[in-house]
Amino acid sequence: MAELSLAGDGSADPRPFPPGDYPVVVVGSGAGAIQVSYSLRRRGVDHAVVSADPSPGGMFRRWPFFQRLLSWTKPFAPVERDSPAYERYDWNSLLGDAPGERAIMPDLMDGSSYFPSRPEMERNIATFAERTGTQVRYDCRWTATRREDRPDGAQFVLETTDGEYRARSLVFAVGVAEPYSPATPGIELAAHYADTRPAETYAGRRIFIMGKQNSGFELATGLLPWARRIILCSPSPAKLSVNTKSLVGVRARYVQPFEDHVLGGGVSVLDASIGGIVRGAAGSDSPIVVTVRPSDGSDDMAIEVDEVISATGFVTPLQDLPALGVSTFGQARLPAQTPYWESATVPGIYFAGTIGQGSAGLKKHGLPANSGAVHGARYNARVLAGHIARDHGPADPAPERRLLPATGLVDVVLEELATTPELWHQRAYLAKVVSLDPAVGPRDEGVVPLAAFVDAVGDDGDGDALAVTLEADGSGAIYPVLYLRRGGKVEERAVEPDALLRFDTPAARVQIAGILSEAGIG
Amino acid sequence: MATRDEIVDQIAGFALFADLTTPQLERIAHMFEEEVFPDGARVLRQGLSGSAFYVILDGEAEVVIDGTQRATLARGDFFGEVSILLGEAPGADIVASRPLRTLVLAGPAVKSVLLDNPPLMYRMLQAQARRLRNANRWRS
Numbered sequence: 251m252a253e254l255s256l257a258g259d260g261s262a263d264p265r266p267f268p269p270g271d272y273p274v275v276v277v278g279s280g281a282g283a284i285q286v287s288y289s290l291r292r293r294g295v296d297h298a299v300v301s302a303d304p305s306p307g308g309m310f311r312r313w314p315f316f317q318r319l320l321s322w323t324k325p326f327a328p329v330e331r332d333s334p335a336y337e338r339y340d341w342n343s344l345l346g347d348a349p350g351e352r353a354i355m356p357d358l359m360d361g362s363s364y365f366p367s368r369p370e371m372e373r374n375i376a377t378f379a380e381r382t383g384t385q386v387r388y389d390c391r392w393t394a395t396r397r398e399d400r401p402d403g404a405q406f407v408l409e410t411t412d413g414e415y416r417a418r419s420l421v422f423a424v425g426v427a428e429p430y431s432p433a434t435p436g437i438e439l440a441a442h443y444a445d446t447r448p449a450e451t452y453a454g455r456r457i458f459i460m461g462k463q464n465s466g467f468e469l470a471t472g473l474l475p476w477a478r479r480i481i482l483c484s485p486s487p488a489k490l491s492v493n494t495k496s497l498v499g500v501r502a503r504y505v506q507p508f509e510d511h512v513l514g515g516g517v518s519v520l521d522a523s524i525g526g527i528v529r530g531a532a533g534s535d536s537p538i539v540v541t542v543r544p545s546d547g548s549d550d551m552a553i554e555v556d557e558v559i560s561a562t563g564f565v566t567p568l569q570d571l572p573a574l575g576v577s578t579f580g581q582a583r584l585p586a587q588t589p590y591w592e593s594a595t596v597p598g599i600y601f602a603g604t605i606g607q608g609s610a611g612l613k614k615h616g617l618p619a620n621s622g623a624v625h626g627a628r629y630n631a632r633v634l635a636g637h638i639a640r641d642h643g644p645a646d647p648a649p650e651r652r653l654l655p656a657t658g659l660v661d662v663v664l665e666e667l668a669t670t671p672e673l674w675h676q677r678a679y680l681a682k683v684v685s686l687d688p689a690v691g692p693r694d695e696g697v698v699p700l701a702a703f704v705d706a707v708g709d710d711g712d713g714d715a716l717a718v719t720l721e722a723d724g725s726g727a728i729y730p731v732l733y734l735r736r737g738g739k740v741e742e743r744a745v746e747p748d749a750l751l752r753f754d755t756p757a758a759r760v761q762i763a764g765i766l767s768e769a770g771i772g
Numbered sequence: 773m774a775t776r777d778e779i780v781d782q783i784a785g786f787a788l789f790a791d792l793t794t795p796q797l798e799r800i801a802h803m804f805e806e807e808v809f810p811d812g813a814r815v816l817r818q819g820l821s822g823s824a825f826y827v828i829l830d831g832e833a834e835v836v837i838d839g840t841q842r843a844t845l846a847r848g849d850f851f852g853e854v855s856i857l858l859g860e861a862p863g864a865d866i867v868a869s870r871p872l873r874t875l876v877l878a879g880p881a882v883k884s885v886l887l888d889n890p891p892l893m894y895r896m897l898q899a900q901a902r903r904l905r906n907a908n909r910w911r912s
Contacts, residue, residue: 433775485795486802523798545799579808579873581776586808594810595871610807614822616878678822705814723822724880742820 266385267298269413273642275300277408278423279386280308281375281624282603282631285344286421288384289635292347294644298417299384300410302391306379307372308603309425315446316472317368320464320501321623324364325356337671341625342366344378345632351382365503387412395420395570406598419638423603423631426582426622428567431560434460436527439538440558443469452476455556458540460524462488466561467504470517480507481553483520485545495726496617521545527558566605571596584608589702590637590709591630600638606630611679611701615723619679629672629680633697637709654684654692659716659771660763662692666718667730667753672697673720681717681733683710686771692716704733704740712738716771732762734769776801779875782829786848788899791891800892803885804875809868816852816866823862824876825852831872836865844869853896856882 276287279301287299303311314320319342327339331353337343343355355374359366366374379386394409398416408415429442443465449472456479459466467488470480482488488508489499500508510517522542530536536554543550565583572578577586577595585601586594587609593599601608607621609630620626654662662684667673672680681703683695695710702708703717717733727747734741743765745758752758779801783789789797804827809815815833816823827850835843835851842864845851855862856879877885886893 433777484802485799521799523795543795545795547793547795577808577871580806586810588810594808594813612817612820612822613824613876613878614820616822616824616880704817704820721822740817740820744821 265387267300267387269410269415271416272296272298273417274419274421274638275408275415275417276421276423277392278308278603279303279306279388280310280423280425280603281344282627283423284375284379284384285628285631286423286602286635288344288346288382289632290638293635293639295635295639295642298415299386300390300392300415301386301388304388306376306386309427310368310371310375314368314468315443316468318363319365319368319371320503321625322364323355323359323366325359331356334671335669338674342371342374344375345628346378346382351378354378392569395574397574419598419600419642421600421602422605424567426564426566426584426604428565430563430565430581432562434524434527437560439527439529440560443559443561446559449473449476454478458483458553458555458558459561460484460558461561461563462519463561463563464500464504465563467500467507469559469561470507471504474506474510479516481518481520481555482507483522483524483542485521485523487521488519495724496722497620498617525550530554571599589699589707591634600634602631602634603627611699614678614721617722617724619676625675629676629697633680633699636696640709651696652694654694656691659684659692659766660759663718663762664754664759667720673718678719678721681719684716685710686714686716703735706735706738732765783827786827788827788850788892788895791895792889796889800889803881804877807874807876809872811868811870813868814865815868815872816862816864818863818865819861821861822879823852823855824879825856825882826850827875829873829875831868831870833872834867834869836867837863853882
């Protein structure tokens with residue numbers, strides 16, 4: 251049981267979730283944590299939420315630096331706002347089940363852009379938390395973690411500034427938010443993206459930006475009206491999302507510095523490794539000299555600049571979790587995860603929010619899921635809550651498992667393609683699954699990670715089943731794919747793409763009916 | 773978890789990358805991503821399209837065709853290139869038989885990396901030739 255907690259002056263602390271025992275503890279108060287807490291509550295899972303921050307919003311309390319998001323919300327869309335289908339056009343609202351809890355973002359935007367501003371996004375998350383009654387114990391910092399063995403099994407102890415929490419499952423939604431800079435000689439002379447000053451303070455300066463991903467190009471875009479010279483540099487060529495026809499690469503909004511570069515306007519985009527950063531000679535007008543080695547093998551260059559900014563990304567603030575056995579990978583030190591966002595090495599520790607991108611899924615055609623952004627992570631959080639509810643929730647944690655008409659599967663598939671936004675936002679990552687047990691008949695198993703479905707380790711079981719996804723292959727097309735799992739083997743069958751992205755056409759119906767008929771179902 | 777510099781040091785010792793200069797290795801290390809798989813996880817799935825090219829940094833994996841184990845892959849080995857070069861789904865499952873740490877390159881990026889790095893392409897061709905020779909010996 252939770253303890254009664256006291257505030258600093260000895261009075262009863264009005265904050266929720268005092269230290270104590272809970273089935274599940276969620277850490278964080280950004281979009282990921284708020285969504286997973288809401289979804290856990292809808293599933294009837296008792297849990298606590300603690301956060302070091304004083305208010306909801308997570309990274310959006312501070313970033314993006316230039317105050318405008320990359321993810322859009324279209325106030326005017328082809329479908330009604332108060333419908334799940336609208337989520338396809340609204341990448342930023344969290345997912346509520348009741349009217350008033352849905353599509354909060356468009357009501358908060360001032361109409362100047364379909365990319366919400368940072369304050370609008372922060373308000374969006376706070377409004378969702380307020381309207382849904384999602385509670386968080388703010389100003390409660392997670393400080394350490396340990397495992398305790400008990401006669402009835404192991405549990406985790408989460409040490410915080412307010413005291414200890416004990417739980418069998420922990421969900422960390424703490425963002426990928428710790429600044430990372432490489433061990434380049436002289437890196438101490440560079441500021442990190444996170445420490446960028448107001449743009450006007452760079453007026454007339456020569457800026458060297460390490461890194462050519464979105465954060466580097468975001469800085470360059472914001473500094474175009476101010477800086478005298480901008481150099482963006484990393485060893486491999488910049489990818490542009492308009493070329494990859496996906497979210498891989500620099501987003502279209504930040505391409506302007508690239509155009510400036512190719513038109514000779516004063517921005518340079520270099521493919522080179524950075525050998526070192528040193529102070530300029532005493533008395534010279536160049537405080538900093540950066541040595542770079544071009545990737546094409548040409549001669550090293552010494553570039554004189556006023557400032558260096560490291561836009562080399564962030565790492566996951568996992569604190570002592572690696573010492574507990576949580577394995578990590580990649581430059582972002584993401585935890586290795588199962589398809590259900592559970593640590594691959596420490597069962598019972600889960601991740602939500604942007605950290606969920608460590609569960610890569612099939613990553614077909616090299617295209618990642620959108621788990622690093624709200625429009626992907628919000629669905630992961632809902633699926634994760636359902637998964638956790640199997641261990642910690644009431645007896646029937648899967649209310650969507652309704653029986654379906656045995657002869658109407660084509661209509662079911664068409665309906666899911668039209669109305670299930672998970673399929674649009676988490677392409678080839680989340681799938682709508684229908685189980686095909688002959689003794690029961692077709693049954694809706696809800697949304698399942700595709701990797702779990704094809705490996706038969708999902709919450710839908712390992713029996714015969716049909717999974718429906720939307721997918722892309724980098725050609726610009728988006729198309730449905732049906733996965734048929736029979737006798738333990740999985741076949742995939744793609745449906746022809748439609749230039750207007752309509753999957754309720756007679757041609758699509760005929761194709762889907764043919765696939766199901768060939769498989770002896772539908 | 774390894775930094776880019778550590779990855780450059782590691783792959784410099786692999787036969788596949790042996791002929792590349794340091795700048796080329798650094799560029800390659802930026803194009804690949806690191807991915808890890810727990811023991812028992814499937815990395816490639818027989819018959820499912822859209823797969824990638826992998827180089828093993830640490831660990832071991834089994835090559836499994838129609839449920840039968842055919843070979844074991846270890847540090848420095850690579851897989852996934854045949855299905856990418858042929859534009860077909862993989863003909864085998866690749867299953868981690870110990871915790872596996874890999875570098876992964878998206879399928880659509882493989883062609884340009886090979887064309888931009890002829891020594892790497894030559895080494896890959898050599899490896900394929902060895903595999904073909906061994907397969908022919910096994911058949912005879």
